[in-house]
Amino acid sequence: MTPPHAPQIPVVVLAGFLGSGKTTLLNHLLRNRAGNRIGVIVNDFGAIEIDAMTVAGQVGSTVSLGDGCLCCAVDAGELDVYLATLTRPAARLDVIVIEASGLAEPQELVRMLLASDNPRVRYGGLVEVVDAAEFLETRERHPEMDRHLTVADLVVLNKTDRVPEARLDAVREAVASTGSGAAVIGAVHGRIDPGLLSDPVLRQEEDDNTRQLTFEDLLREADQEADGGHADHLHAAYESVSFTSDVPMDPRRLMAFLDSRPTGLYRIKGFVDFGAGDRGNAYALHAVGGFLRFVPRPWARDEARRTQLVLIGSGIDADALHKELADCRTEPGRGPIERPQSGRTGTGEAPQDATDELERSMWGVLRYVRQPDED
Numbered sequence: 001m002t003p004p005h006a007p008q009i010p011v012v013v014l015a016g017f018l019g020s021g022k023t024t025l026l027n028h029l030l031r032n033r034a035g036n037r038i039g040v041i042v043n044d045f046g047a048i049e050i051d052a053m054t055v056a057g058q059v060g061s062t063v064s065l066g067d068g069c070l071c072c073a074v075d076a077g078e079l080d081v082y083l084a085t086l087t088r089p090a091a092r093l094d095v096i097v098i099e100a101s102g103l104a105e106p107q108e109l110v111r112m113l114l115a116s117d118n119p120r121v122r123y124g125g126l127v128e129v130v131d132a133a134e135f136l137e138t139r140e141r142h143p144e145m146d147r148h149l150t151v152a153d154l155v156v157l158n159k160t161d162r163v164p165e166a167r168l169d170a171v172r173e174a175v176a177s178t179g180s181g182a183a184v185i186g187a188v189h190g191r192i193d194p195g196l197l198s199d200p201v202l203r204q205e206e207d208d209n210t211r212q213l214t215f216e217d218l219l220r221e222a223d224q225e226a227d228g229g230h231a232d233h234l235h236a237a238y239e240s241v242s243f244t245s246d247v248p249m250d251p252r253r254l255m256a257f258l259d260s261r262p263t264g265l266y267r268i269k270g271f272v273d274f275g276a277g278d279r280g281n282a283y284a285l286h287a288v289g290g291f292l293r294f295v296p297r298p299w300a301r302d303e304a305r306r307t308q309l310v311l312i313g314s315g316i317d318a319d320a321l322h323k324e325l326a327d328c329r330t331e332p333g334r335g336p337i338e339r340p341q342s343g344r345t346g347t348g349e350a351p352q353d354a355t356d357e358l359e360r361s362m363w364g365v366l367r368y369v370r371q372p373d374e375d
């Protein structure tokens with residue numbers, strides 16, 4: 001039974017457009033939690049739960065909400081089910097973070113938290129991650145992003161390593177022009193002070209009356225939404241494609257696909273198995289706008305060798321993209337040659353040629369592998 005005066009657990013919403021760096025920031029917090037127990041709710045837009053696989057939470061403290069935006073959960077009751085799981089006393093959590101999907105409407109999540117009747121939680125603030133490299137263009141396409149910033153308590157200007165100072169200033173100005181009263185901090189790879197998370201009310205300098213007014217606005221908006229549906233939500237314009245293959249991907253074909261991806265295909269994430277191209281490693285793949293990155297990591301001992309990708313975009317032909325990806329698979333007799341067990345066999349040049357050819361086939365991929373000093 002919950003003790004009558006059990007402390008309330010702050011629930012922080014972590015939002016930000018597709019690929020802005022939410023999972024990266026969350027993993028930073030989880031790795032630097034200094035003894036605090038952090039519960040995590042992740043909400044992926046896409047049938048394969050890539051974020052849930054990449055969040056490094058403690059066992060039993062992560063709940064995944066799967067496909068679709070949490071902001072469109074029918075009512076706050078749905079969220080309460082997940083909060084009830086995480087607030088059971090045995091979980092002993094100090095803070096709960098909801099990582100919203102990159103297309104969620106954060107004000108909807110805040111509204112749900114405010115309406116929650118779980119006595120063990122209280123709303124702990126909204127952290128909005130902004131991709132310094134992409135924000136100006138994204139805002140042009142989606143002016144509704146402004147309303148996300150106005151509800152935020154803390155804006156993390158992430159990826160400052162990817163932009164020159166002048167551009168960063170322009171992004172800061174754009175954020176300020178939304179009328180957001182949030183504190184703004186710059187970050188690289190989401191490395192913010194973990195203390196910010198446990199700060200009960202992140203927007204400290206603002207008095208409670210102003211905050212209360214913002215909340216009332218939110219609840220009023222919610223009533224209007226209930227009448228008008230979710231047509232103006234960001235995710236209404238986006239589609240996702242999920243692709244899984246137990247057959248390895250051909251590195252050259254996959255690179256040709258990635259190099260010619262349509263501009264509407266804004267986000268790709270997941271893991272790639274290049275088979276004989278690199279037997280030892282899974283390749284995490286991230287595309288955000290024009291940015292592309294592979295991060296190899298050793299396969300776990302019992303892990304199924306499998307490619308799992310989620311593609312998210314606007315105005316994309318989902319079936320055609322799925323087919324194009326299927327055509328990137330290796331096929332017996334057509335795909336990269338198997339790497340020989342040992343170098344030359346003494347029976348001719350072919351095995352060494354095969355090894356060289358395999359290595360060459362991975363060059364295109366390796367161009368996009370993050371170098372250790374890039375962090």
Ligand SMILES: Nc1nc2c(ncn2[C@@H]2O[C@H](COP(=O)(O)OP(=O)(O)OP(=O)(O)O)[C@@H](O)[C@H]2O)c(=O)[nH]1
Pocket residue numbers: 016017018019020021022023024025051101102103158159160161162187188189190267269286288293
């Ligand atoms: N250069 C650079 N890359 C970053 C930074 N932060 C994150 N990234 C990269 O950006 C890509 C997307 O980061 P994620 O943390 O997955 O972004 P996300 O917001 O969780 O993505 P969605 O859940 O799909 O919306 C990854 O390749 C990250 O390594 C940064 O500060 N600088």
